[in-house]
Amino acid sequence: MPRSPRNLIGPQKLAGLGLWIGVCLFSATSVVAQSDSTTTSLPEAVTEVEESGTSGSGILGLKPHIAVGIGMFAFYGDVGNDHKNYNPLVTRLGYELRASAPLTPWLEGGLYAMHGRLGMNERSLLRNINFESRVTIGGFQLKYNFLQLLPDDHAVEPYISVGFESVEFLTKTDLHDAQGRSYNYWSDGTIRDVAENAANAGDAVIIQRDYSYESDVREQNVDGFGKYSESTWAVPVGVGARLDMGGGFDFRIGTTMHFTFDDKVDGITASSLGDRKGDAKNDKFLFSSFSIGYGISMDRMKKKKMKMTPLSKEELDLIVLNDDEDADGVLDMNDICPHTPTGFQVDIHGCPSDRDGDGVPDELDDEPDSALGALVDVKGVTYTDEAFLQRHLSYLDSGVVNVVASRRESFGPMPPKAASKRVYVVKVGSKVEGISEELIQKILSIPDVRTIERGDTTFYVVGNYDAIPEALRRELELKGMGIESLVMAEENGKLIDVSKETASDREKLKGMGAGDVNRNVTVRVQLGAFRYKLSDNIFKDINDLIVVKGDDGLTRYYTGSYTDINIAAAHKIQMLLKGFEGAFLVAFKEGKRVSIVEAGAQLTGPEDLSSLAPSIINPEVLRYRIQVGNFIGDVPLETMKKLIGMGDITAIPTPPSGVRYFYGAFKDRHAVDDATIAIQKKGFPDAFVVGEMNGHIIPADQADELFGK
Structure with a gap:
């Protein structure tokens, strides 16, 4: 001090x-x-x-x-x-x-x-x-x-x-009243002008403090402190x-x-x-x-000193006449398209080159040879009929804006267009509930079996024939294996009863044998068996997926159909790399599951044919993400600023003209839930948690299951 x-x-x-x-x-x-x-x-x-x-x-x-x-x-x-x-x-x-x-x-x-x-x-x-x-x-x-x-x-x-x-x-301090009388505090609680022990105490008069602090404490020096620092x-x-x-x-x-x-x-x-x-x-x-x-804002209007040019009016005019602001080689006086971006090829009028005449410069045109008169988007790509319809519906639904944000989500991939041409297939089963293990083995022993899902029903069909007789011969072959089968037509993804059409051909084939039964071993890769049906998006990159729900409550997933064990093993490795850590080879022959030894494999130990694959997904291919919004058309500027401000935002197109925006990549459910709440408070109340596997979006509850939570 x-x-x-x-x-x-x-x-x-x-x-x-x-x-x-x-x-x-x-x-x-x-x-x-x-x-x-x-x-x-x-x-x-x-x-x-x-x-x-x-x-x-x-x-x-x-x-x-x-x-x-x-x-x-x-x-x-x-x-x-x-x-x-x-x-x-x-x-x-x-x-x-x-x-x-x-x-x-x-x-x-x-x-x-x-x-x-x-x-x-x-x-x-x-x-x-x-x-x-x-x-x-x-x-x-x-x-x-x-x-x-x-x-x-x-x-x-x-x-x-x-x-x-x-x-x-x-x-x-206040020691005296306005008349200069000292305060004397008596034992009865009063203040008087004479001390209680004074000889003339009997003449004392009760007085009141005036709360005027007139006496300097340091100058009084009652305690002998002297001239201390104040x-x-x-x-x-x-x-x-x-x-x-x-x-x-x-x-x-x-x-x-x-x-x-x-x-x-x-x-x-x-x-x-x-x-x-x-x-x-x-x-x-x-x-x-x-x-x-x-x-105090420093952004207000500032008076700044600027130098006036010493050039004459004629010199200024000369500069203006020879100016080329966008440096495209065409003087501004003749430039119909000023402010052309640097590096664009231009014509004699200074306009960017556009060889298909769709209004989009060639440097920005994703479809440089659009048809004459075709309507295109900002990237020069011709609008499809579906895109026109989607934009029209979006306009009608939006009123004065064209942004749509919704919590509703489709986690499955876009279904491929079913062929409009009628073909004939052999139906070998259809179930709403699970099927027996015996029937599963019979179906999986058929090399070209595939599934068609319509609502809650799964149809198992074989073949793809242009004529009924070919389909009927396959039907006889399958019946020879003990598999109930029926020829049906497939058109636009639907199965159609053709019993009347096949009646005459069936009569011609009556008395014929069952045909040659396939006696080759069929090797498949079983990806796993789960207590719940997984999102279609998980298997978006697997074109030959077969889904079989057994009466034991397990949903089994298979891919591939091979007679060569080496090719099947290579396919299994590809599935392991995709994150299906429980993938393993299974072999079928003449309607039953058999040892893969019969397919040419060499085992180092005994094989349990009743075992199921451990249903394990590599957690390294799994993530939680947050869907911030789903937009159709142009995103409002303020909304886009918020999205950019978040950082770590990924945009995924939604055909035909939508875009979904996702934030972050989390492995912990609590962390993603906390982040979702924070994003909702920033003006995105419909933000919600989704899962992601191998870059494909899946429901959050399935991500929970696959993470083992």
Whole structure:
């Protein structure tokens, strides 16, 4: 603590230092702001023009801030028993003036000055002391606003602060009334003009305090402290909150405890005499206040000095006539298409080359040879009939906007168009519920079996024949294997009963044998057996998938049909790489599952033909993602800004003209749920969690199952 007032940097000096620093910072900010927008020109006469600044508010793009406030001082020291039984908000007034600037978006530094009065009155039968001190404070402070922990759309901003300051105090006490009579505190609780033990105590008159603090405590020197310093250092520590009011204004409310380095603010210490004796702790005081502040924007209109050209009008005209702003080789006077991007080929009129005449320059045209008169999109690709219909429906449904955001999601791949040509197949089974293990083995022993799903029913069909007799011969072959079968027509993905059409051909084949039964071994890759049906998107890249639901409740997935064990093994490796870690080879022959040894495999141990593949998906190919929105047409600018601001956004086209936007890639369900809530608060209430496997979107609950959660 300083020992002499002369050695102190008082608040006036701090205020002057703060003003000098503020002027320097403001000047540096102005120089940086102006240098960003200064343009080169020819040296000559000077004129002033106004143009909008674009350099931002200061070096960091943050606004300097000034504020004025009012509050209440509460004293905690030797007088008043540390303010016990007193309300800290019903005391003496104080005023503050602050000037600050953000050092970072989350840390603010500033200077401040405060002025007010501290005081306390202690009244009892044993001790009667009072004081009032006029305090002047100056210092600097740092504030932290918890920005990293707050949502982007927060309205109230809490903060904590710490600083260092100089405190000057002038302490006085009330010892006499307005008539100059001294206060004498009697044991009956009254105040009189004569001491209780005086000889003329009988003449004493009851008087009242006037609460006018006229006596300088240091000058009284009751405790023999002499001419002690009436200034000290202090450390302020505070908490508060800030509310943005708009228009650059804000409202702050807070409370700060000032811990001084001295114990003489109230004139009482542990060295005081008699009943005046206090404790050894330094004095402190609380300032609870509110303030109104204003952020000074550096982006306002700035007057800037620009040089006037010394060229004559004729010279200026010559420059204009020969100017080529877009540097495409065509003078601006003759350029029908100004501002052509750099590198584009142009014609004699300065317009980008467009050989198919669709209005999209060749450099940007994804379909450079569109048909004459065809309507194209912004990439020059011809609109299909489906795209026209989708845009028309989107327009009718949208009213005045063309954005559609929905939680409804189709996780399956786009189904391939079914052939319109009628073909004939042999149906070997159809089930709504599961089928027996015996029938499963019979079906899987057929090399060219495939499945057709219609609603809840799965049809198992074989072959693809142009004529009924060929299909009937295959039917006989399958019946020879003990498999119930029936020829049907397949058209547009539907099975049609053709019993009447096959009747005549069936009569011709009556009495013929069952035909040659396939006696080759068929090897397949079993991907897994699951208690639940998986999303079609998981198998989007597998074209020959066979799905079989057994009566044991398991849904089995198979791919491939091979007679060569080596080719089958290579296919299995491809499935392992796709993340199906439980994939293994199974062999079928004449309607039964057999050992893969019969297919030419060499085993190192016994093979259990009743075993199922461990249904394991490699977690490295699994992720959780967040679908932020599903949009048709152009995304509004404000929405696109929000999407870009998130970072890690992936856009996936949805045929014919939609786009889905996904955020992040998570392995932990709790983390993705927390991120979803945060995105919903940012203006995307329909955001929801999905899964992803090998780049294909699947429902979140299936991702949970595959992760084993």
